[in-house]
Amino acid sequence: MNTEHGRSAPAEERASDAGERRDVRQAVRRVAAEEAVRWRELLERLK
Numbered sequence: 001m002n003t004e005h006g007r008s009a010p011a012e013e014r015a016s017d018a019g020e021r022r023d024v025r026q027a028v029r030r031v032a033a034e035e036a037v038r039w040r041e042l043l044e045r046l047k
Contacts, residue, residue, distance in 0.1 A: 009017075
């Protein structure tokens with residue numbers, strides 16, 4: 001069984017991996033948005 005590249009991984013595992021990747025992408029976007037707000041506020045204070 002070759003699961004190294006996901007070729008033979010069960011569908012449930014692949015779906016779980018896809019869900020985890022989606023969750024990670026959402027978390028990254030949230031953190032990036034929070035950082036953008038912090039930088040914007042900092043730049044406003046420096047003006």
